[in-house]
Amino acid sequence: MPVSGKPAPSPTAAPAARTASPLSLAVLGLGVFLLVLAPLLAWYVTPRAKVTPVDVDVTTVFTGNGSYFDTAALKTRDRRRITITRHVLGDVAASEKSGRAVWDVSTTVDTPQTLPLKDPRRAFQWTTERWVTDRRSNAPVHCCEEAPTRFDGDAYLKFPFDVQKTGYRWWDNTLGAAVPLRFAGTQRVQGYPGYRFTGTVPPTRTGSRQVPGRLVGRPGQGQIQAEEWYANSGIELVVEPRTGRIMQAVLSPLKTLRAPGARRTAVTLLRGERLQFTPATQRAQVRLARADSDKLALVGRTLPVTAAAAGGLLAPAGAVWVVRGRRAAGRS
Template sequence: MTRRTASPLSLVLLGLGAFLLVLAPLLAWYVEPRAKRTPIDVDQITVFRGTGSYFDTEKIKTVHDQRLTITRQVRGDVADSNKKRAVWDVSTSVDPDKSLPAADPHDSLQWTLERWVTDRRTNKPVHCCGEEPYFEGEAYLKFPFDVEKRTYLWWDNTLGATVPLTYRGPKKIQGYEGYRFTGTVKATRTGTRQVPGRLVGLRQGQVLAEEWYANHGIELVADKRTGRIIYAAIGPRKTLRAPGGKKDRTVLLDSRRIGFTKKTQQEQVDLADDDSSRLKLVGTTLPLVSVLAGGALALAGGVLVARGRGAGKDGPRGGGRGPDPMGPHSDTSPSALQHSTM
């Protein structure tokens, strides 16, 4: 009996199928989690625009119904960042039309420079590398990966504390769906500033006035997979009060709503869609394709191997030769011929 072996094709199919079946969980459980890391080589500008009031230092009074623009630039510090932490330098300016374009950010109505350091996996604060300010909470500039339908603690730098943002359901921005979160900030004293007494209703020359801050409403829409903010709107109100006073005396900045421009919305949506698609490819699409293709190839290879072995066991014997025509029961066997010629 000749023993048949599996064909090379069946072994190749079986091996490739097994490889793809092993690859699927590797992509989903190992590669994708490591791909979920806050980027460090960023250089992005987002622009908010709305109308409101601000204190005009030339006119020495608050002017109303003015267009206001907030420009924020985020640059990653690649040198100070590493596998675990992301270091971002953030410049934010607030301008009325008359100070735009600002050749120097110091010419803006308000300008701040911040340095944010976060854990690249969890998005939590990392207190190192010249961080400024010291901040807490779960989110700032972005949400963590895989945004959940719950309340998040958002860091408000003007307040100097976290603000709870409540999940309000899905919302589409430029046709792209994200998760919407909202919150408000009640009037809170945030510091002091030396100003002429008349600005806070006093006859004294210079007084140490109290700075108060509130926010009419914060609305953020975040990409569900990456945590990138695809829409943001705020309603800041900054005022001055007399020392120990209960009433706002001078409005420094006030707007019911300043939000992302259409251009910024589209740019953020495009970036979120691109990043989310890559994560989906690695974490969902490729593992699913690997499972289906691997299962099909392994099944096909197994069937071919089984057929090959079956043919070797049950097929024709002796290399395909039939009964011996000279066998003992044949009419032409040697014994029969010998008997007839004796």
């Protein structure tokens, strides 16, 4: 016999979940990521990429004509080839320990007689220095057994990053002081553009040296302390603007001796007539400058702009796609 009563309610289907497609979520997520990445590259990564390298091993060579004092013949040799070789080697261990850029610099001045010897101890002149600078500002740092300890100025082996069209103070190790440089326009080095800076050093007494009196016009005296004088009639430096690397350098140094208290030069020790980077050195410096500049441009400009543009397109498109997907799911 059938059982009387209310019919059982028919089961109802559960409402469909409003979900977006995985692809739309991926597009939205990628767009947001790129929008966050753009300022991160520009404001966080780029400043940390603009640091002076510590693992440097670079040799630059200047050549040109000039004069030098031949100590064997006790006379000045004119119209001879002068070669200046500078080797810069980074002290990586000291740099990592101190957080600074520590560079050891060896500079030799050679004549046609000393150059073939290939021995800095037998060069016409040999100096060694140890430069310590802040890796971001290029300012001198007085630590880590630096030499000379009076090092000052804005630039020496390189200029600061993002070089401006203004004056700088370039450290002249022969003078033992910073030399004011002025911006003198632009110049291409091996076809690559750079900023040109110029300056001069007026005749300045830099020290003394014991020499025979007759050498400086005092034959009646034995050994005397002659005055050492230095001048530079033309300093020209062409700098890559973004990195501060020097791509071309021209120097015209003049080192002389005077008798104590005298106003005239008695002996010309060294005169350089526009000693400048050799073409090989120019090409090497331009190659390094171009590579470093391209890296900074990639991190500081190309990637942030590209990321911002791509993120600006993908994030809104992904958001619209997600909303439409949910609405379509809701209507089904």
